[in-house]
Amino acid sequence: MSAHMIDIVNLVKRYQTGTVSFEALKGVDVQIDRGELVSIVGPSGSGKSTMMNIIGCLDIPTSGKYTLDDQDVTKLTPNQLADIRNRKIGFVFQAFNLLPYATAFENVEVPLLFARVGGRKRKQRILDLLDRVGLADKVNNKPTEMSGGEMQRVAIARALANEPEVILADEPTGNLDSSSGGGIVELFHELWREGKTIVVITHDSALAAQTERIIHIRDGLIEKVTHGNQQGRRAAHVA
């Protein structure tokens, strides 16, 4: 078993818009260890989301190699990819991406259904998850009946549903004010301490500083990798 949970080599993603072709990722190498807390920063349009979507198996690279937990992802069938998204990865979107007509409970339930977790166990798990993200009293609220911070917590509870080893978050606090954003950051630290591998895209340098490693992307290439503020780890412990 390799130490890397995520191993990306020479990753290229090219978008074709009509006759214009655009390379959003121009050959990126990234290794992320098991249990690591990493942030990705960079200017808008630099390719952060593009890379994150590929890591999350939501998109397919044009070329390059991607190994997730010793598995060559580029060789998997659509169904195998679906199962990976279901069990191994929890993805948190900036735009929440909750089902608008479903309650918090039902939104968290969706990945459990696809994992075929049975009735009573499923219900208990959903209630535990919602309790954990502090939404025990919003179980039956629909997205329209919740604040942005609450919606993002539901999305996190959903991401955690099948106890994934990897949690990917694309600007999870981008749509939130600083206080609800802070709560979310706290939650990620907690998960990290439990041993999850966590990758977070952020524009917020303070948030980036609270991670172990910061990957800087610019124009589809890795510009540099810096160490995060170790105090971030300690601060999380104190909080």
Added chain:
Amino acid sequence: MQLSTLYNIFVRDFRKQSLRIGLTIVALAWGTLSIMLLLGFGEGMHQQMSENQAGIGTGISVIWGGNTSMPYKGLGRGRKIWFHAGDGEYLKQLIPELEAVGEEYHRWGVRVRWADKVMTQHINGVEPVYEDIRNIVPRVGGRMVNEIDIELKRRVAFIGWETARDIFGDVDPVGETIYLQDLPFTVIGVLVEKNQWNSYSGQDQSTIFIPTTTFVAVFGDPYLDNMVFKPRDLDQMDMVKERVTEALAARYKFHPDDESALSIWDIAESMREFNAMLIGIKIFLGIIGGLTLLIASVGVANIMYVSIKERTREIGIKMAVGARKSYILIQFLIEALLITATGGFIGMMLAYVATETFQRVDIQADWVEWLGKPTISADIGIIVVAILGVMGLIAGFFPALRAASVSPVESLRYE
């Protein structure tokens, strides 16, 4: 897999999106209902019209004597042609293509009495063959004039259902004695209720029929008023008309080409024209039905199509959290099936209830007779539902298939 899990994967979302689903169901039900009613009432009207048309009898011609307009064999023009008893038999002997010929007499304004009721009526002297060729059919419990009545000049009367109601009210007329010109007649039968559009001497429903021989004995008419004939084969009607004309020309000495010596009303010909019109109406209704179906299809497809953006995002979300393509497609198909079945069922039930109600409610108006008995057809309903379902499916399935086939990011980004 647990049933609750299956239910939650495949059916729950469907129930949650009540507006879109509701609209689709309404569009489907409405389309089904309108087409079923349109064709159902069309069919009922068609049947009613055919029935009314056939009330006088099918495949017959009526013939009257006229006035000659050409001199012939020393006889001048303007001579009145009278038919006599026995002419029918003469024609039958001469023309083997004839299935039947009937002779008849008429008298209007005859005084009729039963108990203390008195009224004036139209009396029609007829032969037994009228039961067949003129559709003079008795109600259960009665009979039509027969050969023995003719032979014995029996004083028996067969009465139209309206006259029976007017004279007897709720009393069963069969066996009662009525007086025609103060002579007693025994009622032997009552005409079944029938609608009749065509007539040459009055409606059968308000006529009293008696045997020809009795008629002559009572009223003393020396001449027939007219005859009715029916060829064995309807296609030979034109030829038979010619043969009848020739035979009568020979007997009454007028020029066979003399157009005004006889007048013949070919009811079969009128009926052919009428049937052509009915077919025209059916085609017209079919076209309207087709257009309605088209509009309903566009409605259903439109609702499906309008919801694609929302749906594509949903599919993206589900794919992102681990749905396999097959889950998405099965869910879609189940949803389409439930919508189609529900909408179709509602539409068909409403069509059924509407036609039943129409038939139960006793509307006293002349136009009701024209509409007849609307008959909706479950087959048509099912075909309509199937077409609408398939249209909705096509409009919704391919976008759903696409959303489930591309990478989740693409569906999530769909605008």
